[in-house]
Amino acid sequence: MISVVLIGAGNVATHLYHALNKAKNVDLRQWYNRSLPSIESYKNQVSITNNLNDLVEADVYIIAVSDDAVKPLSIALPFENRLVVHTSGSVGIHDLDKKHKRGVLYPLQTFSKSSELDFSNVPICIETLEKEDFKTLSTLAKALGSTYYKINTEQRQTLHLSAVFVNNFTNQLYRVAHEISDAKSIDFDILKPLILETAKKVQHISPYMAQTGPAKRNDKKTIKKHLKLLEHQDHKAIYQLLTNAIKKTHGR
Structure with missing residues (x-):
């Protein structure tokens, strides 16, 4: 069972929430967004917060926010040496704060909140700095029903x-x-x-x-x-x- 904390509430994050919430062998422990009203309708389904200091411990922290917000948000996370990944197609893995174990979980698909999406049709591109972290993210991708690929930043x-x-x-x-x-x-x-x-x-x-x-x-x-x-x-x-x-x- 892989435990996950989801960070962000945009198009990608919302689709990830639904996929993670219904995936077997995934424990979605918490959903963070700085604007709580954006995710308040889900409070009966998952623990929600708008306070980074209240984030619970998990195997993976998925940052699904705008590209410009990835780096400062990773810096602001009040812990270190945990696996933190972003979902951007253009942000480098080294843009994540080096106090974390760093990775990328990039779902290559178009996301709109109003359109349903089956993650079996979403290839996921994975990049990590450590082999053990790749194993964790590939297991997570399989739990979502996605095909996954080992892809570096340039690719x-x-x-x-x-x-x-x-x-x-x-x-x-x-x-x-x-x-x-x-x-x-x-x-x-x-x-x-x-x-x-x-x-x-x-x-x-x-x-x-x-x-x-x-x-x-x-x-x-x-x-x-x-x-x-x-x-x-x-x-x-x-x-x-x-x-x-x-x-x-x-x-x-």
């Missing part, structure tokens, strides 16, 4: 950058498509099967092989029509940038 930061492209930037393109279709009173739902099929395709073949469309074909006539249809200059710029990138990739 993790590169993964985080890649994730921005496949998630954040892709979602912005969905937003652009929504604006374009909505302007002509077209239901965005019509595009959703295409979104799903595109995501499914790269599970089996490389993004390079999966590419289709007028840019790959160098269909100048269709590209010209599309640019004429676009009314927003920002949309035109995005279209041209991505079209040129695809053409370059495929030698057009």
